[in-house]
Amino acid sequence: MSCASPKIKRRVSRPVQVGSVTVGGDAPVSVQSMLMNDTCDIEESVNQIQRLADAGCEIIRLAVPDKEAGEALKSIVPRSPIPVVADIHFDYRLALQAADNGVHGLRVNPGNISSKDYIREIVRKAKERQLPIRVGVNGGSVEKPIKEKFPNDLVTQLVESALLNVRLLEEEDFQDIVISVKASDPMLAVDAYRSIATKTPYALHLGVTEAGTLKRGLVKSSIALGMLLSEGIGDTIRVSLTADSIEEVFAGHEILRSVGLSKQGSNLISCPSCGRCEVDLYSMVSDVEGMMAKYDKENPNTPLDVAVMGCFVNGPGECGHADIGIAGGRGQYYIFKGEEKVTRVAEEGALDVFRTELEKTYLEKKGT
Numbered sequence: 342m343s344c345a346s347p348k349i350k351r352r353v354s355r356p357v358q359v360g361s362v363t364v365g366g367d368a369p370v371s372v373q374s375m376l377m378n379d380t381c382d383i384e385e386s387v388n389q390i391q392r393l394a395d396a397g398c399e400i401i402r403l404a405v406p407d408k409e410a411g412e413a414l415k416s417i418v419p420r421s422p423i424p425v426v427a428d429i430h431f432d433y434r435l436a437l438q439a440a441d442n443g444v445h446g447l448r449v450n451p452g453n454i455s456s457k458d459y460i461r462e463i464v465r466k467a468k469e470r471q472l473p474i475r476v477g478v479n480g481g482s483v484e485k486p487i488k489e490k491f492p493n494d495l496v497t498q499l500v501e502s503a504l505l506n507v508r509l510l511e512e513e514d515f516q517d518i519v520i521s522v523k524a525s526d527p528m529l530a531v532d533a534y535r536s537i538a539t540k541t542p543y544a545l546h547l548g549v550t551e552a553g554t555l556k557r558g559l560v561k562s563s564i565a566l567g568m569l570l571s572e573g574i575g576d577t578i579r580v581s582l583t584a585d586s587i588e589e590v591f592a593g594h595e596i597l598r599s600v601g602l603s604k605q606g607s608n609l610i611s612c613p614s615c616g617r618c619e620v621d622l623y624s625m626v627s628d629v630e631g632m633m634a635k636y637d638k639e640n641p642n643t644p645l646d647v648a649v650m651g652c653f654v655n656g657p658g659e660c661g662h663a664d665i666g667i668a669g670g671r672g673q674y675y676i677f678k679g680e681e682k683v684t685r686v687a688e689e690g691a692l693d694v695f696r697t698e699l700e701k702t703y704l705e706k707k708g709t
Contacts, residue, residue: 433463474515
């Protein structure tokens, strides 16, 4: 058995409802992503949302840059298996259109809406439709007066911009608010979230904006989000990557699992390979990961520790706490549970045998 993670004392925040998902309060930290395709392509949008939902995405955000995209929401939202948030900038009318077309939340930056009257219109519509509003601030959207007042201090700029925009909503007696203060520098993002967490009661959407490519972005996001979550800060997360959005969802769940905030989904243990490895370890790990994804979706509350090792010299011993594992060698494989070797199989067809044993292990654990 793996060691238990220390209990994290979560920051208390005001819960809001994003469709069927509660964000804040004592609700689990949810994982979000954003579609990269043109929202006007309805079929592709629906297909991508379904694909992300299958991977574990719990809230999806769509860009709404124009009326055509806003109109497309009328067809997309009813077909989405997860709540949809409309991403709005500059034109308040797009927020009204998105709300009328069924979205479950709005992401706006009131600071780039040109008139308080327009903000009042958005709030009125959000109240009517019972929609939360995320005040999304990042380094590129800070108001000029705030930049001038706090030069060379991005953390204060982000926090002050968020507070200014939140006050605009509060003046309209609106509190169904989520806040994000994203920076591309992970440590600046950490400092900004730590600061805003002490200044408002609202739920926080965590992220490192423009984090970069898959490798670089994963490192930046894991550091920042891992630190904040381990301190109890954060109610929903998006790992922003210049990569397939599936990778964002996978990374989000892994971060939550790594800090002990999620028990859903199985844990994959695999060796880094060495000169003893005589198999295509990368392909084997990918195949097993695909099996795990299928079973995790069907049994989200029955997580396993699954090990994949590149040789059987030390494999079972090094992963003695695994529920099930496979260790490969030239021409033959061992399937093991803990340190016990269950069976030895020929290389050809080994993964089919492992799939059968994996399914048995899920059923056994599910029945206990």
